[in-house]
Amino acid sequence: DTEVTQTPKHLVMGMTNKKSLKCEQHMGHRAMYWYKQKAKKPPELMFVYSYEKLSINESVPSRFSPECPNSSLLNLHLHALQPEDSALYLCASSQVMREEETQYFGPGTRLLVL
Amino acid sequence: GQNIDQPTEMTATEGAIVQINCTYQTSGFNGLFWYQQHAGEAPTFLSYNVLDGLEEKGRFSSFLSRSKGYSYLLLKELQMKDSASYLCAVRKTGGFKTIFGAGTRLFVKA
Numbered sequence: 001d002t003e004v005t006q007t008p009k010h011l012v013m014g015m016t017n018k019k020s021l022k023c024e025q026h027m028g029h030r031a032m033y034w035y036k037q038k039a040k041k042p043p044e045l046m047f048v049y050s051y052e053k054l055s056i057n058e059s060v061p062s063r064f065s066p067e068c069p070n071s072s073l074l075n076l077h078l079h080a081l082q083p084e085d086s087a088l089y090l091c092a093s094s095q096v097m098r099e100e101e102t103q104y105f106g107p108g109t110r111l112l113v114l
Numbered sequence: 115g116q117n118i119d120q121p122t123e124m125t126a127t128e129g130a131i132v133q134i135n136c137t138y139q140t141s142g143f144n145g146l147f148w149y150q151q152h153a154g155e156a157p158t159f160l161s162y163n164v165l166d167g168l169e170e171k172g173r174f175s176s177f178l179s180r181s182k183g184y185s186y187l188l189l190k191e192l193q194m195k196d197s198a199s200y201l202c203a204v205r206k207t208g209g210f211k212t213i214f215g216a217g218t219r220l221f222v223k224a
Binding site: 042090101108 | 145147154156157158159203205212214215216217
């Protein structure tokens with residue numbers, strides 16, 4: 001099983017809403033990532049979790065709140081977002097103990113903030 | 115600082131060979147990845163190079179020269195389904211951060 005799953009696939013929310021994006025992997029990977037990708041731009045790293053602990057926060061605004069409840073799950077809680085936060089949100093995971101730390105990406109959640 | 119450069123767009127003919135170049139400048143280098151991304155989809159892993167030389171994997175090959183800060187992705191026997199963006203990404207030392215280039219959009223024509 002080399003699959004990273006993400007739900008929902010699409011999400012439309014207002015600026016006052018609270019929503020959560022979910023990511024799951026069962027590959028035994030101990031590093032999980034959130035990326036944001038705008039149209040025709042490369043993915044930009046937001047957060048990295050290593051062994052369920054937040055390792056990297058790329059100066060992301062507090063309206064994005066990550067959570068890693070266990071080694072298989074990664075959530076991104078959204079609150080009071082802005083229209084410019086509309087993007088494709090990608091989750092990825094990698095096996096941190098190996099030299100070749102390939103990141104496996106999920107299909108993404110396409111978010112539209114109105 | 116860090117910088118990754120790759121051409122914005124390339125066009126090639128079905129059945130031909132195409133080489134997509136990537137140059138990088140980064141403080142701390144721990145490997146270079148190539149990913150393929152179709153429009154509206156997530157990136158998928160193609161190759162990883164950490165040592166100098168050529169890695170071949172079927173129709174795809176990737177080359178790295180660490181001293182020159184240079185890599186290329188070689189696609190042989192092009193197929194229409196190879197039309198996609200190809201992202202060059204550099205892994206920095208000391209953590210898990212991967213810096214992505216802007217991507218090269220490849221158009222394969224009949």
